[in-house]
Amino acid sequence: KQEVTQIPAALSVPEGENLVLNCSFTDSAIYNLQWFRQDPGKGLTSLLLIQSSQREQTSGRLNASLDKSSGRSTLYIAASQPGDSATYLCAVNTGNQFYFGTGTSLTVIP
Amino acid sequence: EAGVAQSPRYKIIEKRQSVAFWCNPISGHATLYWYQQILGQGPKLLIQFQNNGVVDDSQLPKDRFSAERLKGVDSTLKIQPAKLEDSAVYLCASSLESVGSGYTFGSGTRLTVV
Numbered sequence: 001k002q003e004v005t006q007i008p009a010a011l012s013v014p015e016g017e018n019l020v021l022n023c024s025f026t027d028s029a030i031y032n033l034q035w036f037r038q039d040p041g042k043g044l045t046s047l048l049l050i051q052s053s054q055r056e057q058t059s060g061r062l063n064a065s066l067d068k069s070s071g072r073s074t075l076y077i078a079a080s081q082p083g084d085s086a087t088y089l090c091a092v093n094t095g096n097q098f099y100f101g102t103g104t105s106l107t108v109i110p
Numbered sequence: 111e112a113g114v115a116q117s118p119r120y121k122i123i124e125k126r127q128s129v130a131f132w133c134n135p136i137s138g139h140a141t142l143y144w145y146q147q148i149l150g151q152g153p154k155l156l157i158q159f160q161n162n163g164v165v166d167d168s169q170l171p172k173d174r175f176s177a178e179r180l181k182g183v184d185s186t187l188k189i190q191p192a193k194l195e196d197s198a199v200y201l202c203a204s205s206l207e208s209v210g211s212g213y214t215f216g217s218g219t220r221l222t223v224v
Contacts, residue, residue: 004152034212042217043116043201044153049212089152091213097143097166098213100152 002027004092006101013080014109021075021104023090028068031093035064035075038087038103080108112136114216116202122222128190131219135183135204142179144187145201153201159185192223
């Protein structure tokens, strides 16, 4: 069974800093990996989707990388803003279903 | 395109009562999922539909939970009777049929069982 781990569980940074969130998974046989953002009490908003054949995806200040062989993905956030404060979840698609990590709670301090 | 619609947004019930949640996926999305997210945890799959057929319901507590997807579009998830540990956010998601597709989630229903 696929297991997804996200480190750190919580992160607090001052505004303007660049930061990296980590996601690791145990089975490299995946179709794709998706990063989501979740605000308190809300649903999940898709940020980036990386197919297994891709190495990275970029959207604005966000860049996600995927190293399937080592079972790792990173989400890089440039020039962080207070509005980036949320929980970030990664999900791995095995073809049967998505497996989620427990998330990283990010706080950006003004 | 319109997103995944869920209702209600919030629900508070007493234990042993019943409750139902509704989901309308993105038009054309053949696959529909219900997830349970307990506070501080990642979402856990309850049931997956492909059109109106069940693909995976291995983690659905069938003694109290049921779900259906009529005509391959809207879906309802029911809990009867509810327990305190059912307090969670219930998320509906949909995707295109292909395995390379990503998920689109609804806003979720926050259930509190008292």
